Amino acid sequence: MSPKIAIIGAGPGGLTLASILIRNGISPTVFEHDAFPEARTQGGSLDLHPGTGQEALAACGLTPQFEKYARYGDQDFTLGDKYGNRVMEIKDKDVGRPEIDRGQLRQILLDSIPKGVIKWNHHLVAATEDSLQFRDHIEVGWDLIVGADGAWSKIRPLCCYVTPYYTGISAFRMMLTQASTKHAALSELVGKGTYYSLGEDDGLALAYQRMDNDMISVYAFGRRPEDWIQKSGIDVNDHNAIRAALKKDYTHWDPKLCAVFDECEDNISFQSLYMLPVGLRWPAHKKMALIGDAAHLMTPFAGEGVNLAMTDALDLANAIISKPNDIAAAIAEFQPRMWERAKIAGEVAWENAMARFEPGALVRSKRRFQRRLESQGNLQLLELADRKNNEHISILLEHV
Numbered sequence: 001m002s003p004k005i006a007i008i009g010a011g012p013g014g015l016t017l018a019s020i021l022i023r024n025g026i027s028p029t030v031f032e033h034d035a036f037p038e039a040r041t042q043g044g045s046l047d048l049h050p051g052t053g054q055e056a057l058a059a060c061g062l063t064p065q066f067e068k069y070a071r072y073g074d075q076d077f078t079l080g081d082k083y084g085n086r087v088m089e090i091k092d093k094d095v096g097r098p099e100i101d102r103g104q105l106r107q108i109l110l111d112s113i114p115k116g117v118i119k120w121n122h123h124l125v126a127a128t129e130d131s132l133q134f135r136d137h138i139e140v141g142w143d144l145i146v147g148a149d150g151a152w153s154k155i156r157p158l159c160c161y162v163t164p165y166y167t168g169i170s171a172f173r174m175m176l177t178q179a180s181t182k183h184a185a186l187s188e189l190v191g192k193g194t195y196y197s198l199g200e201d202d203g204l205a206l207a208y209q210r211m212d213n214d215m216i217s218v219y220a221f222g223r224r225p226e227d228w229i230q231k232s233g234i235d236v237n238d239h240n241a242i243r244a245a246l247k248k249d250y251t252h253w254d255p256k257l258c259a260v261f262d263e264c265e266d267n268i269s270f271q272s273l274y275m276l277p278v279g280l281r282w283p284a285h286k287k288m289a290l291i292g293d294a295a296h297l298m299t300p301f302a303g304e305g306v307n308l309a310m311t312d313a314l315d316l317a318n319a320i321i322s323k324p325n326d327i328a329a330a331i332a333e334f335q336p337r338m339w340e341r342a343k344i345a346g347e348v349a350w351e352n353a354m355a356r357f358e359p360g361a362l363v364r365s366k367r368r369f370q371r372r373l374e375s376q377g378n379l380q381l382l383e384l385a386d387r388k389n390n391e392h393i394s395i396l397l398e399h400v
């Protein structure tokens with residue numbers, strides 16, 4: 001008989017787990033806080049990596065659907081400074097990490113899951129190992145409960161007693177639509193991929209990301225105190241107030257880079273970034289497991305979060321499929337692989353979070369990207385010729 005499995009959270013981790021299990025004859029129940037699939041926008045673009053996110057999608061049988069949306073031509077990367085100078089550029093290279101919009105990835109996964117499996121509008125309030133307490137009812141009788149419920153997991157406290165802490169970095173997220181026509185200059189600046197500008201000594205960064213359908217997603221990251229937004233007096237629902245605050249913060253930046261503050265849609269959101277300690281682990285529970293951000297929340301600066309969540313789902317699904325009648329053994333088998341992977345990515349994510357927001361950030365970041373590229377062998381780093389004419393950049397590059 002199939003084990004009775006509850007998955008909390010229909011994010012990339014929970015949906016991948018449900019999809020693989022269903023494909024292998026095990027039907028779980030997914031409980032999701034959102035009232036319905038389109039209840040909120042899903043965010044920007046992300047790259048799925050061959051050995052992790054792409055492999056998990058293959059286990060869902062979704063490679064053809066992925067290929068339909070995968071943008072192999074959007075893998076360009078530019079690193080620049082706050083004055084608009086470009087320090088490093090990778091162009092027209094297939095680095096094996098095609099981009100896909102989060103919303104498209106989610107839709108592919110949702111389409112692979114039969115109706116009725118996902119219980120929308122189910123916000124988990126509390127849990128014990130025997131019960132799931134929702135706002136208006138309790139669900140019992142589970143062989144396995146999986147916390148795929150992200151940063152503020154309600155399942156995590158049953159596995160370990162560690163809570164996320166503030167990383168010192170927060171972000172405003174903005175969107176540009178009809179970029180090539182309505183925002184032609186910014187669209188040209190971003191090109192086909194990601195454009196990252198680091199402010200170094202001011203602790204600020206701007207990250208532009210090309211999305212599908214002529215959209216661009218932009219993050220304005222900054223080193224700020226945890227209570228900064230409350231103390232600033234900025235009303236997070238007042239987009240013009242946010243625009244004014246950002247323009248003040250970035251007043252010493254190249255106006256071309258900052259044009260987004262005026263040009264973006266009226267949908268700016270603010271997010272403080274939290275993390276769990278790198279290397280966090282706990283004694284295996286006999287019927288509770290965590291995957292994705294619930295298990296190893298980290299800063300986004302390694303670009304691995306979704307890939308890790310999906311790989312955790314793949315590993316846990318495989319363990320359950322091979323031991324459907326021994327869930328405790330399946331959990332014990334799966335966890336060490338997840339922890340090992342998350343520790344490596346978590347160290348990179350933390351180091352990148354430090355390295356991108358301090359003096360010398362451009363040199364260090366460039367060096368890190370360079371090492372990453374060299375380790376992939378088939379890539380060339382293209383330094384821009386015009387940097388020779390730029391004293392600031394030339395000095396920085398001497399240290400590389």
Ligand SMILES: Cc1cc2nc3c(=O)[nH]c(=O)nc-3n(C[C@H](O)[C@H](O)[C@H](O)COP(=O)(O)OP(=O)(O)OC[C@H]3O[C@@H](n4cnc5c(N)ncnc54)[C@H](O)[C@@H]3O)c2cc1C
Pocket residue numbers: 008009010011012013014031032033034045046047122123124125148149150151152153154171219271273291292293294300303304305306307308309
């Ligand atoms: C600014 C930023 C940029 C990022 N960029 C990238 C990137 O480029 N590439 C990348 O790989 N990763 C990126 N990440 C990380 C990535 O978003 C996460 O690691 C990933 O979404 C984790 O997936 P998950 O399924 O574990 O959790 P989530 O995506 O957080 O999904 C959790 C789900 O659980 C639901 N839920 C939460 N609480 C409850 C509850 N109590 N009851 C019921 N349901 C609940 C939520 O509604 C949600 O649907 C970024 C993160 C941030 C903050």
